[in-house]
Amino acid sequence: MSLNRKYIPIVVTILLFIVMFTAGSFRYTGFFSLQVLMNLLIDNAFLLITAVGMSFVILSGGIDLSVGSVIALSTMVSAGLVQQQGWPPAVVIPLVLLMGAVFGTLMGAMIHYFAIQPFIVTLAGMFLARGLCYVISIDTITIDHSFYTAMAQTRIPLPGGSFLSISAVIALLAVAAAIFTAHYTRFGRNVYALGGNEQSSLLMGLPVARTKVLVYTLSGFCSALAGVVFTFYMLSGYGLHAVGFELDTIAAVVIGGTLLTGGVGYVLGTFFGVLIQGVIQTIISFEGTLSSWWTKIVIGLLLFIFILLQRVLSSRRLTVKE
Amino acid sequence: MSTQMPILQMTGIHKRFPGVKALTDVKLRLYPGEVHALMGENGAGKSTLIKVLTGVYSIDEGLVEMDGTPVSIHSPQDSQAAGISTVYQEVNLCPNLSVAENIFIGREPRRFGCIQWKEMNLRAAELLTERMNLHIDVTLPLHSYSVAVQQLVAIARALNISAKVLILDEPTSSLDQNEVDQLFRIMRKLQQEGLSILFVTHFLDQMYEISDRVTILRGGELVGEYMAKELSRLDLVLKMIGKELHLLEELPVLAAEDQHSLGDELIRAEGLGRKGGIEPFDLSIRKGEVVGLAGLLGSGRTEAARLFFGADKPDFGQVTLPASGGGVHSPREAIGRRIAFCSENRKTEGIIGDLTVRENIILALQAKDGMFRTISRKRQEELAGEYIRMLNINPPSPDQLIKNLSGGNQQKVLLARWLLTEPQLFILDEPTRGIDIGAKAEIQKLVLTLSRQGMSFLFISSELEEVLRVSDRIAILRDRRKVKEISEKDMSQQQIMQAIAGG
Structure with a gap:
């Protein structure tokens, strides 16, 4: 066998992206350009950042439903402090990131030390963070601070006349850092081990408690960072930002080839999972006549296909074992 | 060997659980470079002893010495630090990680905090080739290999943590003969390199093949420590089951005293078997008959019962009911044909x-x-x-x-x-395990009474005495094979013991 079986899902994801992008290029004039590709990154920067954190959570065998709400809370806290209290962004942004990380740590600690299912704990976290948004304000708070508008408008020129936004660069850095963490640090490998078999990890003497809590810290931090990037994009804070976004994130991770049971998958797969979602939206906007709800329909179908693919691959794996 | 100092010595080990004395004054000695078998039936205290040694449980009382120095073991980490490594029956590794990672995870070679994959793969391959004679691609995930290879990888991990004592907890129970041979070759090699191996097993043949000495436990107490080649098979079985022959002869055999007539053949297994479970066997049960299944732990008793009930798919043969016609292919069908099955796992498969x-x-x-x-x-x-x-x-x-x-x-x-x-056939798998003596007697009496009323039984028990008391006929299993069938008139304990011990 020339191709290691563990790479099949990620190869399928990458091929799917290439096929979709090629199809779009043939069908629509003006589709095939570097800028369309760059726009995928610009428009989905916050999804990419959240999905990076979610990848670690799912690899460890858990789930984090709070990410959308944490993004909303981050936009709200940023807007509230910058606009209403007049705090400088240099203070507000680190504070928001810290808040996300602490929020994640608390959920992780509850999950590990009280042995509660991550689904329930993060569901509670989701309601809590969403509710806290309205404590700050029930309305949209528009941000017009010069730092935020600068971040929103700055274009980093690339060769060939195309450009990237600062948010997209942050997202790319996050992906690079995550790939390094997943594959070249003990923490990353422990996450994979934990997702593979928690009991074994414990008996092999790995720091299970620390790893599990840190995974949620990381996800909370990524969500807060995505929230900050979201304020650069939307220039507002609002309690209804990113509603249902946790599910888009999970979908991106699964389409990226990560198993929901944990232990198998790649951050690079998540990267392409996000791009696939982006390319579907781009195709639909180029088509012009289709409603944006078609994005959901296509993503739904893709999810079904990927879950089936994973089932087929893992059942074949079991027969090989026997 | 006996002039040497033991590498590991456990003395006066006591361990109590609420309401149960799991270990009472147990001792164990391991010498450098020996394979030492630990044997005993269910509830003998083997696993408890292993668990106190590996720090999963803490010791209530007693002394553990390594190389003559007392060590205190409170966690798996302590045990590893003392030089004791364990490979469990269920391989405790991560199937999703590569072979190399499974050996090194937690101790990966790093440079500036960055894992050196090349070096790790190289060292893993070296370790497996040199110490395990295993030439495999260490970058593939562990689940691509058989359980036997996974077990060797687990041993490699244990050795890499500089073990002086290696505990193998029933390593052979899911291996086929070739794989067992491979494991034994490696065990001999490691033994020559001076490693002490504590080998927990319930296979008599394997114990004699590989072990130098054997420690036998029964009911949480030490029966004794013996040289393997000086202990006959019959003595070994007697010491594990714990009845002297003459005592057994005196036991009243209820079924024999109380003759009753048996009906027509109710159910018949022909060439029934399952790979890795039990080799093909024939067994038929008549109406109102109690057939006992005797044999040591792991001899295939439960496997046989599950095949009768259709709980496992047989690879060979079939179960038929001659009177009503038709067979049994699933538990649902079995229940429809009025067959009942009381599993040995009361907690997980029963209540x-x-x-x-x-x-x-x-x-x-x-x-x-x-x-x-x-x-x-x-x-x-x-x-x-x-x-x-x-x-x-x-x-x-x-x-x-x-x-x-x-x-x-x-x-x-x-x-x-x-x-x-209202079953016609009732399969009882260890119905009296872990219950008090009064309840035991009541259950035995119930079986006898109901069989007189025409109900048939397949009765499985580790307690030979109990099987003898209730059975009209006894089928004897050894090492996953039916070796003998003894009917009432010549049901002597001597004969059953011989058949169980074999060889």
Whole structure:
């Protein structure tokens, strides 16, 4: 066998992206350009950042439903402090990131030390963070601070006349850092081990408690960072930002080839999972006549296909074992 | 060898659990470069002894010395630090990680905090080739390899943590003969390199093949330590089961005293077998007959019973019911043909702890009738009351949650559940394990009474005495093979012991 079986899902994801992008290029004039590709990154920067954190959570065998709400809370806290209290962004942004990380740590600690299912704990976290948004304000708070508008408008020129936004660069850095963490640090490998078999990890003497809590810290931090990037994009804070976004994130991770049971998958797969979602939206906007709800329909179908693919691959794996 | 100092010495080990003395004054000595077998039947205390040695449980009383220095072991980490490594029966590795990672995870070679994959793969391949004679691609995930290879990888991990003592906890139970041979070659090689191996097994042949000495436990107490080649098979079995031959001869054999006539053949297994479970065997049971299955732990008793009930798919042969025609292919079909199966895992495959005694009793009958023909509350209470009285279930309250009952009473509730369906054949797998003596006697009596009324039984027990007492005929299993069938008239304990010991 020339191709290691563990790479099949990620190869399928990458091929799917290439096929979709090629199809779009043939069908629509003006589709095939570097800028369309760059726009995928610009428009989905916050999804990419959240999905990076979610990848670690799912690899460890858990789930984090709070990410959308944490993004909303981050936009709200940023807007509230910058606009209403007049705090400088240099203070507000680190504070928001810290808040996300602490929020994640608390959920992780509850999950590990009280042995509660991550689904329930993060569901509670989701309601809590969403509710806290309205404590700050029930309305949209528009941000017009010069730092935020600068971040929103700055274009980093690339060769060939195309450009990237600062948010997209942050997202790319996050992906690079995550790939390094997943594959070249003990923490990353422990996450994979934990997702593979928690009991074994414990008996092999790995720091299970620390790893599990840190995974949620990381996800909370990524969500807060995505929230900050979201304020650069939307220039507002609002309690209804990113509603249902946790599910888009999970979908991106699964389409990226990560198993929901944990232990198998790649951050690079998540990267392409996000791009696939982006390319579907781009195709639909180029088509012009289709409603944006078609994005959901296509993503739904893709999810079904990927879950089936994973089932087929893992059942074949079991027969090989026997 | 005996002039040497033992590398590991455990003396006066006591371990109590609430209500149970798991280990009483047990000792164990391991010399450098020996393979030492640890043997005993269910409940002998083997696993408890391993677990206190590996720090999973803490020791209540007693001394553990490594190289003559006392060590205190409170966690798996302490045990590893002392030079003791364990490979469990269920391979405790991560199947999703590569072979190399499984050996090195937690101790990966790093430079500036960055894992050196090349170096790790190289060292893993080296370790496996040099010490395990295993030439495999270490970058593939562990699950791409057989259990045997996974076990060798687990051993490699253990060795890499600079072990002086290696504990192998029933490593051969899921391996085929070739794989066992491979494992034994490696064990001999490691032994020559000076490693001490504690080998927990229930296979007699394997014990004799590889071990220098053997320690036998029974009921949490030390029976003794013997040179393997000076201990006959019969003595070994006697020491494990714990009855002197002359004592067994004196036991009353109830079934023999109380002759009763048997009916026609009820069920027949022809060439029935399953790969890795039990080799093909024939066995038929007549109406009103109690057939005992005797053999040591792991001899294939449960596997045979599960095949009879259709719980596992046979690879060979079939089960037929000559009188009614047809066979048994699934538990559902078995229940339809009025076969009942009381599993040995009472907690996980039997009782539903959060339901009441009444609900637990009614379960199988309701399942048999289908969910739309509900049994009225009044009828349920009548039935529950009747069986609570008949089986003397204590406390005699149908609305008690079953998890609050003692083991013996839970077992009786399970019997009631199946008796309610009026089975023609009742398969009992270790019905008296872990229950008190009074309840034991009651269950034995029940089997005898019901068989006189025409019910057939397949009766499995580790206690030979009990099998002898209730059975009309005994089939003897050894090392996953049916080796002998002994009928009532020449049912001598001597003969059964010989058959179990074999060789």
